[in-house]
Amino acid sequence: MKFYYDLFSQPSRTLYILLKINKVPAEFNPLSLRKTQHLTAKFKEINRFQKVPCIVDNDLKLSESIAILRYLDGKGVIDERWYPKELHLRARTDEYLAWHHNNTRLTLSLYFWQKWLHPLITGRNPDPKQLAETQKNMEKTLDSFENIWLENRKYLTGSEINAADVFAACEILQPMMAGYDPTRGRPNLGNWLQTVRSDLNPQFDEAHDIVMKISKASGIIQAQMKVVNFFRNLFRRKK
Amino acid sequence: MKFYYDLFSQPSRTLYILLKINKVPAEFNPLSLRKTQHLTAKFKEINRFQKVPCIVDNDLKLSESIAILRYLDGKGVIDERWYPKELHLRARTDEYLAWHHNNTRLTLSLYFWQKWLHPLITGRNPDPKQLAETQKNMEKTLDSFENIWLENRKYLTGSEINAADVFAACEILQPMMAGYDPTRGRPNLGNWLQTVRSDLNPQFDEAHDIVMKISKASGIIQAQMKVVNFFRNLFRRKK
The missing domain is CATH 3.40.30.10 (Glutaredoxin)
Incomplete structure (x- = not known):
């Protein structure tokens, strides 16, 4: 394969x-x-x-x-643990994986695109009204994550980790590159992310090497034009 | 249940x-x-x-x-025919069902919302620039449907109908209510829609009774304010 x-x-x-x-x-x-x-x-x-x-x-x-x-x-x-065979647990996992597309994936990556990637590619600042709307949608998703999905559960679908958590965690780290911390004010999400990362390490950190580096730099981006230009050149489309 | x-x-x-x-x-x-x-x-x-x-x-x-x-x-x-158990055919069905969320479902229902439902609820015309962008995204999806998904196949995943076709067909009829014909200039899509509807009847037409009625009226809507007001009242949010 x-x-x-x-x-x-x-x-x-x-x-x-x-x-x-x-x-x-x-x-x-x-x-x-x-x-x-x-x-x-x-x-x-x-x-x-x-x-x-x-x-x-x-x-x-x-x-x-x-x-x-x-x-x-x-x-x-x-291994079966990542996509459980038991009917009800699989249904709950499928429910998250369906919800994921137009919630976690759509709203978080749209924010990342408008706030960070598109400005770096084009050199144009995001439209403040549009960005505020996109941030509102992202925060609605993150709040559902905190209050509905995690509620009092250790993982998204219950007491065991599975693929739903992996899909979600990889998506939730993306806006950190744009300087937005999804765990702030969301203790369930913060604990969950820490647990998932620890369960999936060392592979999780290995996969997120570039994300972590850029996330650390994202505070600097806002202050130093040199860094902005570095990333702008990095992501400039080939003519 | x-x-x-x-x-x-x-x-x-x-x-x-x-x-x-x-x-x-x-x-x-x-x-x-x-x-x-x-x-x-x-x-x-x-x-x-x-x-x-x-x-x-x-x-x-x-x-x-x-x-x-x-x-x-x-x-x-x-019945197994709706969600095939054979590994490759199920993979192709799952591929469509995943693609569906952020393509067929997202782009078509957003067009329907901006062009038809939101104006009826609020009484405000859609922003022409935003609507043009949304229509472009919808048409990109419909073109992928015509040229990639259907290509030379009878159904989305091969020679037999399954749930992928049912999900897609129900979504594709929605913009017709807003006066947009997705089959125009797309012969594969037109043939496919006719076949799927016929395979699924009488249940398909039974489920689409309201959609068909509004689609027929949608030409009139654009011309007659009386009809516009009728629908506006129908969809006005409860205070």
């Missing part, structure tokens, strides 16, 4: 962690979104949607990280 | 059709989003996210239509 990914992408990191932790015998093929390697004709042959992550397993070319998780489960190459 | 739904909601219609076609012994409990019946404290006890569709099966309260499909499959109450 061949795995194509960029650790700058949240679902790529999720699958990277799950593949490593489960010691799935895969060929790891990193590529660079920044260098637009996903937009080549060669990569279109690998994934018709030209996105990462994706896999090729014999004659099956599969995209969509959550579909890949289910395929790995169906093939029996990941 | 109790099923809560409003036929005005796309995923509600999808589950309605799948439950009826599979003769699942469920108690059908329609509720009215227009009358904000989903926002009551009583309904919050049924679904903590206060959305439809959702189910209650003994002590399991489950939301998210695609998670409910998987639960029904796990319980063995729907």
Whole structure:
């Protein structure tokens, strides 16, 4: 099986962690979104949607990280704990994984895009009204996470970690790069994130190396134009 | 099992059709989003996210239509054809169902909201620049549908209908209410929609009764203020 990914992408990191932790015998093929390697004709042959992550397993070319998780489960190459077989627990996991798309994934990555990535690429500041609306939507998601999903649970679906937590944690670290701390004022989320990170280490920190470096620098970004320019050059699209 | 739904909601219609076609012994409990019946404290006890569709099966309260499909499959109450067990075919179905969330579902329902529902509720015309952007995103999705998903296939995942087609078809009819025809200039999509509708009838037309009525009227809406006011009153939020 061949795995194509960029650790700058949240679902790529999720699958990277799950593949490593489960010691799935895969060929790891990193590529660079920044260098637009996903937009080549060669990569279109690998994934018709030209996105990462994706896999090729014999004659099956599969995209969509959550579909890949289910395929790995169906093939029996990941431990049952990550995608439980028991009907009710699987239903609760599926409920989160469905909710994830238009909540955690959509609202947090949109904030990251508007606040951080788009300004670095274009050199234009975000529209304050639009950014405020996007931040409001992100915070609504994070509040549901704190008060509905975690409530008094240790993990998203109960007392054991599973893939839902991994998908969520990789997404929730993304706005930290833009200087936003999702755990502030959200003790359940803070405890959960710490536990999940610890459960998934060393693979979690390994996957998040670039995220951690940029998160640490994000306070500086706001103050020092030199740093802004460094990142702007880093993410400038190839002409 | 109790099923809560409003036929005005796309995923509600999808589950309605799948439950009826599979003769699942469920108690059908329609509720009215227009009358904000989903926002009551009583309904919050049924679904903590206060959305439809959702189910209650003994002590399991489950939301998210695609998670409910998987639960029904796990319980063995729907025919295998709707959610295939064969590994590759299931992977392809899961790939579509994951793609669905942030493509078909997100872009089409956002267009419907901006073009039709929000103006009716507020009495304000949509922002033309924002609507053009939303329409562009919807058309990108519909073009991927035409050229990538359907390409030379009869159904989304191959030569047989399954739940992916039902989820997609219920979503694709929604912008018709706003006077937009997604099949225009897209022959694969047009043929596919006709076939899916025919395969799913009479349940498909039964579920889409309100959609069809409004779609027929949508040409008139643009010309006659009387009709606009009729719908505006119909969707005015309760104070």
